[in-house]
Amino acid sequence: MSQDSATATEAARKLTGRRRREVVAVLLFSGGPIFESSIPLSVFGIDRQDAGVPRYRLLVCGGEEGPLRTTGGLELTAPYGLEAISRAGTVVVPAWRSITSPPPAEALEALRRAHEEGARIVGLCTGAFVLAAAGLLDGRPATTHWMYAPTLAKRYPSVHVDPRELFVDDGDVLTSAGTAAGIDLCLHIVRTDHGAEAAGALARRLVVPPRRSGGQERYLDRSLPEEIGSDPLAEVVAWALEHLHEQFDVETLAARAYMSRRTFDRRFRSLTGSAPLQWLITQRVLQAQRLLETSDYSVDEVAGRCGFRSPVALRGHFRRQLGSSPAAYRAAYRARRPQGAAESVATVVEAVVPGQGPSSGRRGSPASSAPVVLAASVGSGEHSLPGPDAFVPGRPALPGQRSAP
Numbered sequence: 001m002s003q004d005s006a007t008a009t010e011a012a013r014k015l016t017g018r019r020r021r022e023v024v025a026v027l028l029f030s031g032g033p034i035f036e037s038s039i040p041l042s043v044f045g046i047d048r049q050d051a052g053v054p055r056y057r058l059l060v061c062g063g064e065e066g067p068l069r070t071t072g073g074l075e076l077t078a079p080y081g082l083e084a085i086s087r088a089g090t091v092v093v094p095a096w097r098s099i100t101s102p103p104p105a106e107a108l109e110a111l112r113r114a115h116e117e118g119a120r121i122v123g124l125c126t127g128a129f130v131l132a133a134a135g136l137l138d139g140r141p142a143t144t145h146w147m148y149a150p151t152l153a154k155r156y157p158s159v160h161v162d163p164r165e166l167f168v169d170d171g172d173v174l175t176s177a178g179t180a181a182g183i184d185l186c187l188h189i190v191r192t193d194h195g196a197e198a199a200g201a202l203a204r205r206l207v208v209p210p211r212r213s214g215g216q217e218r219y220l221d222r223s224l225p226e227e228i229g230s231d232p233l234a235e236v237v238a239w240a241l242e243h244l245h246e247q248f249d250v251e252t253l254a255a256r257a258y259m260s261r262r263t264f265d266r267r268f269r270s271l272t273g274s275a276p277l278q279w280l281i282t283q284r285v286l287q288a289q290r291l292l293e294t295s296d297y298s299v300d301e302v303a304g305r306c307g308f309r310s311p312v313a314l315r316g317h318f319r320r321q322l323g324s325s326p327a328a329y330r331a332a333y334r335a336r337r338p339q340g341a342a343e344s345v346a347t348v349v350e351a352v353v354p355g356q357g358p359s360s361g362r363r364g365s366p367a368s369s370a371p372v373v374l375a376a377s378v379g380s381g382e383h384s385l386p387g388p389d390a391f392v393p394g395r396p397a398l399p400g401q402r403s404a405p
Contacts, residue, residue, distance in 0.1 A: 025059040025088035031097030034071040036125050040092040043186040052201040054194045059084045063107040082110045090120045093127035099148050108134040121173050124182035128175045132156040143168045145178030244287050245305050250276045285321045292330040299326045
């Protein structure tokens with residue numbers, strides 16, 4: 001969203017007299033992860049005026065009857081209930097305990113009422129599911145953790161889910177990707193409210209970069225979305241993952257699914273939250289990323305083994321998604337990884353990368369299991385690799401943000 005559009009939206013939706021943007025309500029639920037829950041509490045709940053950070057007033061609200069049980073069996077008691085949301089100009093939902101269960105109706109109604117009265121509504125990670133359940137994301141762009149993006153897109157088809165972004169600012173409704181991306185969005189809110197200097201001062205206190213470059217692409221796994229297994233498109237997606245070393249396009253995939261290109265695009269987006277062409281390019285870049293980390297193939301050879309028509313195409317897509325050239329990425333990765341560990345992973349890759357080892361061409365063959373083996377070998381967790389922005393000193397940082405047009 002442009003600055004002019006954002007200003008117009010702000011002018012069109014004034015806060016009611018009892019709400020102020022600097023009053024932040026954080027809505028907690030039982031079963032929510034403690035890390036995500038603690039992010040808005042730390043950003044908005046600590047007085048850092050001595051460091052040049054304007055003060056917010058924090059209201060921690062229980063979204064249901066307490067005590068609230070969180071990670072590790074800890075029990076929390078929120079000092080406020082849902083009624084306190086009526087005083088907040090910013091309402092943050094840091095996480096939701098289950099992407100398959102509906103949030104409490106009373107909490108959803110409180111969120112809808114706050115939004116109607118002009119409050120800014122924020123969903124961190126799986127908190128986006130609560131905003132979607134309240135109908136606040138209908139017709140809007142949004143993001144969440146890449147692992148849950150396909151489920152969000154399928155369950156709420158009116159939401160324009162983009163799993164590539166660290167956060168999405170749609171004016172009065174904002175969402176972030178998983179875990180640490182909540183810090184990025186909270187810093188963005190401070191930057192929006194009080195300027196870059198205040199956000200920079202807060203980032204220094206938190207010992208994090210004021211803006212992270214890129215999006216979630218570097219963390220995406222190639223494994224199939226959780227809910228695609230029983231869908232007829234699952235076989236086509238599995239075939240694509242097994243044959244990334246071959247040159248084929250979306251028309252080929254549509255033909256294998258016995259669908260028109262238009263129907264295939266629509267069905268694919270509803271299942272994965274991504275356009276099929278962008279998904280295919282992302283998978284090829286991820287395959288190139290792994291080969292650069294784990295093999296001695298030249299960049300030209302990597303391009304061919306990942307289905308790119310030329311090394312130029314690989315370099316362009318790689319830089320757009322990961323922020324550095326393939327050669328720079330490989331050099332930086334090897335500089336940070338012990339030689340022995342790299343060699344052990346390379347052995348695994350030689351055995352299972354599609355097109356480089358024995359494969360029967362069926363689902364469940366060594367080739368089709370490559371994504372799982374590689375993900376486990378290279379690292380686990382959401383941030384299994386250091387980001388390429390950490391590898392290229394002096395490169396200007398860009399915000400990992402998408403704003404609505």
